[in-house]
Amino acid sequence: MQKKDADYEMLKKLIHQKLGFNCEQYKDSHFKRRIDVRLRATNSKTYGEYVACLQTDRNEFPELMETLTVNVTNFFRNPEVYDVIEKQVLPAIIKAKSTGLRSIRIWSAGCSIGVEAYSIAMLLKHLLGDDFKRYSIKITGTDIDKESLARAQRGVYSRMEVKDVRPAFLNKFFTKEGNDYVINDELKKITQFKKQDLISGPKMSGFDAVFCRNVTIYFEKELQEKLYMDFYNALSKDGFFVMGKTETLLGPSKDTFKPFNSKERIYQK
Template sequence: MDFAEFKREVHRRFGLYLDGYKEPQLKRRIDSLISLLQVPDYAAYLRLLSQDSQQWQRFIDKITINVSEFFRNPEIFARLEKEVLPSLLARHRNLKVWSAACADGPEPYSVAILLNELAPAGRHQIDATDIDTSALDAARRGVYPSRAVQAVTPERLERYFRREGDHFYLQEKIKHMVNFRRHDLLKDPFDSGYHLILCRNVVIYFTTATQNELYRRFYQALAPGGVLFIGATESLFQYRELGFMKVAPWFYRRPEV
């Protein structure tokens, strides 16, 4: 079994679509797992994934790279807080937000904190999705190590978290503002009517063709006037061809008309 057949079988058996990922990076990660496990080939590794749920979770963790933290890139989140969200709230009392590939939740919870401060009376909808169900379970628990909250201000840390030892427990009110569900960006349908979509530091792992397709689908998922917020490591060079207007670095708006 070669690597192409392995990817097809993973899709057929588990519903996980791997063709959109950059192949050299993906193959390197999977080959490193196979080497560590001393599995002889892809066919044997596929059998192991079918039989051992822990190895399947290890596989998911390896290819998705669930690294996140609250207010990641604080200077960029400051622009979200002071410019982008106020602009959206000036036109919409209640915001519909999607945090795509949310990992274990710091990103959508950061948005929830901002909306709780900027528009506490609003009935906002914050959807947060990821392909990794274990990460989603951790997100729903809302318990984080100090590394994840290092960019949170002392005032917010005191207001929104309870510390027990080395762990920080997020306030229930903020947890209840976010709806978590499993979603595969490469194969599942997108909802629509979002005023803000965050997809940060994820698209870089996909091929150029897949990136462009995702950005096209994000555009369609936005309401007119809605904003796409991408990661600090990413660039949307063809934003005009896709229909976007550049609001600021890392922020792109779907025009009103």
């Protein structure tokens, strides 16, 4: 093995040890692109130099984690998807739950700073109106990045992050504090955020909808196939799966999910 390759392997091992981040499942090209951002930032010419930097500068690991998990995120991203969710997906779930326990369970996988989970929470509150309290609603956001999860729990967002929130929702569901917008307690009560590795973490189940958008694009094909079946198994009967616009069902999941709205990448169990 050439020294460059050995250094790269050493770097991946170090990241796994220190950050619990499984580099092996990511496409090499994507992974290297993210790593190169930190090489440039630390003036490291090689992977070996960057390993040395990580071993001497304890502030570099958080920076690296941020770079590895960063994604552009704001409320109601891809409004056309949320339009179908508001007008068709959530009403179907609510209708199916209108008797009995009235329990609604939704999973936002790879939730980052929580904007997707809270976007869904706003729509549910809006659709249910006065009936909201008659339902037991739990929206679970999971991610591997502790910083993002802490932000999701705080529920404090910038003007840029709330730019696509409709004005009525902004007035109703947020409190303005200085330049920040804070999610109200009613929505915080129905959301929970926890650390979960989609790849090696425990399997989850019992959901009426699973959202995993623009997360699997970074994974190798075999892993994507496995994850899509994990999501299938995480759903209750007739549950919905919402994926990213650039993602496609692969392997067995192609035949097990039925299309609900293929254009917006929404499928049903």
